[in-house]
Amino acid sequence: MTTATRGAVGTAHTRVEGRDKVTGAARYAAEIPFADLAHGWLVLSTVARGRVRAVDTDAVLGMPGVLTVLHHGNAPRVDSDFIGMLGVPPDPSAALFQHDRVAHLGWPVALVVAETSEQAREAAESLVVHYETEPHDVAFSAGRESEGYPLDGHLPAVAEKGDLADRLAASAVVVDAEYTTPEEYHNPMEPHAATARWEGGRLDVVDSNQGTSWVAGELANLFSLDPAAVRVRSEHVGGGFGSKGVRAHQVGAVMAATVLQRPVRVVMTRRQMFSLAGYRSPTAQRVRLGADADGRLRVLEHRSLNQTSTVHEFVEPSAAAGRSMYAADAHHTASRIVRLDVPTPTWMRAPGEAPGSFALESALDELAERCGVDPIELRVRNEPAVGPVSGLPFGSRNLIACFREGARRFGWAERDPRPGVRREGRWLLGTGTAAASFPAGVGPSTAAVTAEADGTFTVRINAADIGTGARTALTLVAADALEVPTDRVRVRIGDSDLGPAMIAGGSTGTRSWSWAVQAAAEELRRSLVPGADIPPEGITARSNTAEAIGALAQKERHAFGAQFAEVAVDPATGEVRVRRMLGIFAAGRIVNPLTARNQLVGGMVWGLSMALHEEAVRDRASGGVYGADLAGYHVAAHADVPHIEADWVDDPDPDDPVGIKGIGEIGIVGAAAAVANAVWHATGVRHRNLPIRPDRVLMAGGDA
Amino acid sequence: MPPSTSSDLTLSVNGEKYTLTVDHRTTLLDALRERLDLTGTKKGCDQGQCGACTVLVDGRRSVACLQLAVAAEGREITTIEGVAEGERLHPVQQAFLDLDGYQCGYCTPGQICSAIAVIEEHAAGWPSAATADVRPEAGPPPLTPEEIRERMSGNLCRCGAYVSIVQAVARAAEEAVA
Ligand code: FES
Ligand code: FES
Numbered sequence: 115m116t117t118a119t120r121g122a123v124g125t126a127h128t129r130v131e132g133r134d135k136v137t138g139a140a141r142y143a144a145e146i147p148f149a150d151l152a153h154g155w156l157v158l159s160t161v162a163r164g165r166v167r168a169v170d171t172d173a174v175l176g177m178p179g180v181l182t183v184l185h186h187g188n189a190p191r192v193d194s195d196f197i198g199m200l201g202v203p204p205d206p207s208a209a210l211f212q213h214d215r216v217a218h219l220g221w222p223v224a225l226v227v228a229e230t231s232e233q234a235r236e237a238a239e240s241l242v243v244h245y246e247t248e249p250h251d252v253a254f255s256a257g258r259e260s261e262g263y264p265l266d267g268h269l270p271a272v273a274e275k276g277d278l279a280d281r282l283a284a285s286a287v288v289v290d291a292e293y294t295t296p297e298e299y300h301n302p303m304e305p306h307a308a309t310a311r312w313e314g315g316r317l318d319v320v321d322s323n324q325g326t327s328w329v330a331g332e333l334a335n336l337f338s339l340d341p342a343a344v345r346v347r348s349e350h351v352g353g354g355f356g357s358k359g360v361r362a363h364q365v366g367a368v369m370a371a372t373v374l375q376r377p378v379r380v381v382m383t384r385r386q387m388f389s390l391a392g393y394r395s396p397t398a399q400r401v402r403l404g405a406d407a408d409g410r411l412r413v414l415e416h417r418s419l420n421q422t423s424t425v426h427e428f429v430e431p432s433a434a435a436g437r438s439m440y441a442a443d444a445h446h447t448a449s450r451i452v453r454l455d456v457p458t459p460t461w462m463r464a465p466g467e468a469p470g471s472f473a474l475e476s477a478l479d480e481l482a483e484r485c486g487v488d489p490i491e492l493r494v495r496n497e498p499a500v501g502p503v504s505g506l507p508f509g510s511r512n513l514i515a516c517f518r519e520g521a522r523r524f525g526w527a528e529r530d531p532r533p534g535v536r537r538e539g540r541w542l543l544g545t546g547t548a549a550a551s552f553p554a555g556v557g558p559s560t561a562a563v564t565a566e567a568d569g570t571f572t573v574r575i576n577a578a579d580i581g582t583g584a585r586t587a588l589t590l591v592a593a594d595a596l597e598v599p600t601d602r603v604r605v606r607i608g609d610s611d612l613g614p615a616m617i618a619g620g621s622t623g624t625r626s627w628s629w630a631v632q633a634a635a636e637e638l639r640r641s642l643v644p645g646a647d648i649p650p651e652g653i654t655a656r657s658n659t660a661e662a663i664g665a666l667a668q669k670e671r672h673a674f675g676a677q678f679a680e681v682a683v684d685p686a687t688g689e690v691r692v693r694r695m696l697g698i699f700a701a702g703r704i705v706n707p708l709t710a711r712n713q714l715v716g717g718m719v720w721g722l723s724m725a726l727h728e729e730a731v732r733d734r735a736s737g738g739v740y741g742a743d744l745a746g747y748h749v750a751a752h753a754d755v756p757h758i759e760a761d762w763v764d765d766p767d768p769d770d771p772v773g774i775k776g777i778g779e780i781g782i783v784g785a786a787a788a789v790a791n792a793v794w795h796a797t798g799v800r801h802r803n804l805p806i807r808p809d810r811v812l813m814a815g816g817d818a
Numbered sequence: 819m820p821p822s823t824s825s826d827l828t829l830s831v832n833g834e835k836y837t838l839t840v841d842h843r844t845t846l847l848d849a850l851r852e853r854l855d856l857t858g859t860k861k862g863c864d865q866g867q868c869g870a871c872t873v874l875v876d877g878r879r880s881v882a883c884l885q886l887a888v889a890a891e892g893r894e895i896t897t898i899e900g901v902a903e904g905e906r907l908h909p910v911q912q913a914f915l916d917l918d919g920y921q922c923g924y925c926t927p928g929q930i931c932s933a934i935a936v937i938e939e940h941a942a943g944w945p946s947a948a949t950a951d952v953r954p955e956a957g958p959p960p961l962t963p964e965e966i967r968e969r970m971s972g973n974l975c976r977c978g979a980y981v982s983i984v985q986a987v988a989r990a991a992e993e994a995v996a
Binding site for chain 2: 131132136137138139142144145230301303350353355580581582708712715719723743744749752753755757
């Protein structure tokens with residue numbers, strides 16, 4: 115494998131679309147003008163379970179500007195019985211208006227389309243829908259484990275090795291603790307939005323999503339169209355975090371554009387996103403660790419339960435987090451689901467790893483305390499040589515290097531391990547650490563690179579830049595492979611007509627696209643004769659990485675990291691303030707240090723937010739989320755976020771042509787545990803339920 | 819005759835006058851985005867909770883989703899499209915670009931408009947909840963990271979680019995006094 119030679123990769127580069135973003139010129143999905151545009155407004159159910167008996171469309175159709183009302187009685191048919199590009203069927207709430215069943219509060223029951231958004235909104239809010247209501251059940255708790263069942267997701271549900279009871283009996287120390295995490299919502303800053311129209315016999319959709327190849331494929335399947343007859347564009351995307359796939363808004367826009375034969379835009383409101391855009395399921399987890407007196411693990415048992423809807427199975431594989439982390443004679447992990455009358459959860463930044471690492475890395479901190487071993491030393495003692503469950507070799511594993519570098523920079527050596535002994539005025543101070551890991555995956559992609567007659571190069575790759583800096587990273591990768599300066603490279607992304615490519619998800623985007631771009635660019639460079647004229651149409655080389663990726667040997671491929679946090683806790687008010695965080699990562703080759711640092715810190719901010727703020731509470735009476743908006747659902751704001759540093763150790767992936775592993779998710783993993791462990795160190799109280807709210811700190815008391 | 823549900827009005831945006839007929843229900847935010855094609859101002863929540871729609875109204879920062887277009891007549895409105903001087907970026911814009919004060923960019927116009935006003939509010943001596951000494955004679959407090967964070971807290975960034983946003987605001991503020 116060759117690595118790039120010109121040094122663009124690895125050097126800080128401001129975003130190539132940066133000027134457009136700071137001047138407001140960058141247009142997001144709802145901002146592309148269309149002549150004759152109509153506006154759709156979704157109507158969501160006000161009951162949590164039952165049937166739609168009737169939709170009183172007459173009164174609403176007479177309102178000014180109203181063009182149509184789509185509902186289960188008149189909507190075009192769609193086919194949702196397919197497995198899409200990512201190996202899963204679509205969320206049933208996106209297969210709009212195909213039957214009269216209501217599966218959860220906020221189930222889409224109608225789409226009102228009008229000339230203006232004001233007219234559509236008023237008509238949607240005036241639409242009377244009659245329901246036959248049935249009793250609903252949204253009460254998730256650990257107590258429901260017996261009703262649940264294991265489910266394989268992107269990881270197997272269950273992995274078992276060794277005799278649990280026997281090894282527990284042989285353990286000198288046993289930690290047995292239960293943990294919970296609440297419903298969490300992605301809340302990308304840009305709400306889901308799509309405009310659909312028929313143009314020259316093709317369906318043309320301008321959307322905000324994490325992969326237009328993926329979304330175009332789903333729409334072709336849903337509407338039984340030739341894939342070549344669907345084009346989806348998504349140039350600038352205001353965040354995704356796992357929520358931006360096929361959802362009700364695109365399907366509604368396509369239906370209305372088909373019925374009305376004019377362009378229709380559907381934008382979710384922030385409140386609708388709490389019913390229609392997916393979320394991270396609450397989890398109830400139990401971790402049992404058995405160890406020798408010196409902290410060497412004999413038992414690692416991790417069981418997790420999450421909720422899903424009655425219409426779709428989704429597992430949050432929280433228990434799988436430990437399978438690649440720590441060796442133990444008996445290693446038992448299982449992720450289960452229980453079905454309730456709730457919306458279907460989905461992938462959200464580090465699905466499985468984020469809540470799973472909170473439980474597992476908190477339990478390890480408890481074990482360190484019980485054994486009287488430093489938490490970092492405990493992890494060193496349990497470092498495996500090969501995959502603890504799989505037995506496969508690691509691609510590269512530099513976890514301990516992260517801890518050593520982090521400990522040095524954080525000042526860990528001076529830490530007094532005793533909890534509850536540091537005071538500064540009204541504050542109790544503490545520090546904590548935790549490990550992070552996330553799979554380093556890759557998906558097949560195609561790319562084309564063209565040498566233009568004017569001496570520039572055009573890269574065509576259907577990547578999605580949802581804030582990751584992918585457009586810029588790919589510019590650097592292409593420049594190095596072509597051996598030209600970055601300003602001669604133009605990268606076009608976000609258009610399904612560019613050809614199939616991986617999505618921005620699972621931390622695989624930049625790695626998958628870079629592989630394809632580098633392959634095409636190198637092929638082009640080899641084929642160009644120095645000094646020869648380039649024809650007006652340019653010279654193009656193409657790549658498809660499917661075969662090379664299929665030939666990758668099976669290994670434990672992961673990014674790793676060490677998280678550190680310092681907190682201050684006011685025992686009189688229960689307030690927890692994070693004072694500083696440091697994350698050191700071994701996450702493959704870092705393409706653009708400027709944007710990579712920002713993204714890793716962003717993940718750590720998510721971890722802080724998960725530890726202290728984020729919680730959607732489901733009302734058992736209505737079945738919906740209380741305060742389903744950004745005032746009721748707290749995400750970390752400026753004043754919550756201290757100076758946070760992220761850095762990395764050298765860790766190029768030996769089997770990736772550019773050396774990339776992916777960095778989108780590793781930043782959140784372990785971060786909440788580091789904060790919770792620091793709160794214990796400050797107060798002497800373990801917090802096993804997130805978020806660590808002031809009332810929980812007060813109720814738990816402490817050494818104050 | 820049914821009561822009229824729309825009005826003719828003139829909006830003054832970025833120094834230009836726009837005459838249009840608006841539905842009375844139209845917010846200033848929707849008027850900018852849907853009617854004037856000034857889509858730089860973003861809609862993150864449409865209910866005053868995120869700051870993505872922050873614009874300057876008569877020089878003061880204000881969320882455009884919580885005011886009606888008809889109430890904005892006679893005010894001088896500045897949006898993200900109006901803060902640069904021609905090709906020369908405003909120092910706050912330049913600092914966001916150089917220091918990577920964003921990721922997806924969707925909160926960015928609101929953050930930048932807010933930051934421009936924060937620097938002016940601070941220079942004019944306005945205290946914040948993070949200000950230790952709020953007596954008028956104490957003068958403007960140092961614009962520390964804590965001050966910037968407190969004053970910028972109405973602008974959410976879900977990408978979590980807060981650390982580099984604060985650095986960008988601090989740099990632009992330093993340039994403003996230099
Ligand atoms: S859109 Fe106005 S504050 Fe969120
Ligand atoms: S840059 Fe994405 S929300 Fe702030």
